[in-house]
Amino acid sequence: GAVVSQHxxxxxxxxxTSVKIECRSLDFQATTMFWYRQFPKxxxxxxxxxxxxxxxxxxxxxxxxxxLINHASLTLSTLTVTSAHPEDSSFYICxxxxxxxxxxxxxxxxxxxT
Amino acid sequence: xxxxxxxxxxxxxxxxxxxxVKCTYSVSGNPYLFWxxxxxxxxxxxxxxxxxxxxxxxxxxxxxxxxxxxxxxFHLKKPSAxxxxxxxxxxxxxxxxxxRDDKIIFGKGTRLHxxx
Numbered sequence: 001g002a003v004v005s006q007h008x009x010x011x012x013x014x015x016x017t018s019v020k021i022e023c024r025s026l027d028f029q030a031t032t033m034f035w036y037r038q039f040p041k042x043x044x045x046x047x048x049x050x051x052x053x054x055x056x057x058x059x060x061x062x063x064x065x066x067x068l069i070n071h072a073s074l075t076l077s078t079l080t081v082t083s084a085h086p087e088d089s090s091f092y093i094c095x096x097x098x099x100x101x102x103x104x105x106x107x108x109x110x111x112x113x114t
Numbered sequence: 115x116x117x118x119x120x121x122x123x124x125x126x127x128x129x130x131x132x133x134x135v136k137c138t139y140s141v142s143g144n145p146y147l148f149w150x151x152x153x154x155x156x157x158x159x160x161x162x163x164x165x166x167x168x169x170x171x172x173x174x175x176x177x178x179x180x181x182x183x184x185x186x187x188f189h190l191k192k193p194s195a196x197x198x199x200x201x202x203x204x205x206x207x208x209x210x211x212x213x214r215d216d217k218i219i220f221g222k223g224t225r226l227h228x229x230x
Contacts, residue, residue, distance in 0.1 A: 043220060
């Protein structure tokens with residue numbers, strides 16, 4: 001089956017620094033990837049749709065200058081949290097669509113900003 | 115507009131009993147429906163999907179779901195619950211007419227507790 005990886009799985013950073021999260025489709029190509037944020041015991045919040053070779057599409061209320069998304073190849077999308085603050089601490093998950101419109105999710109990245 | 119509702123925040127079931135996790139949806143066209151499971155500190159895992167065909171769909175780990183067009187529902191079921199089924203379950207929907215790479219809509223999730 002389709003496999004999506006994320007790196008790192010867990011990161012701690014200091015307030016004001018930037019953190020990059022990678023999302024890779026390991027055995028298939030993904031022209032589109034989705035980035036979600038999940039707060040404890042809550043549902044997924046779609047942040048943006050990442051499109052290979054073009055600009056990402058951000059959901060309403062998501063700061064595009066804070067959450068930089070780059071989709072430079074058919075197997076890699078990156079999310080950079082710039083000038084991170086404690087309120088950015090969360091669980092970030094990426095996904096890519098499969099053949100039948102199902103989503104294949106990465107294992108997630110736990111970001112803690114101190 | 116597409117929407118999906120999971121009316122129960124939490125469902126408690128005794129081990130060995132049948133379980134049902136409810137999901138209702140709204141789309142303008144024909145629905146594509148999905149169920150996912152999330153274990154603590156993990157990403158979501160795909161369980162099953164309904165695209166077309168038989169209303170009863172079988173998926174991973176012994177789960178199944180029944181598509182009911184008249185009730186716009188897609189409830190997740192399992193005949194005999196296991197403690198290891200305890201997790202967070204998400205229902206999702208997309209419209210048949212959507213582009214392949216369009217986002218799908220997720221419910222808020224239902225936490226399933228299987229009691230030993």
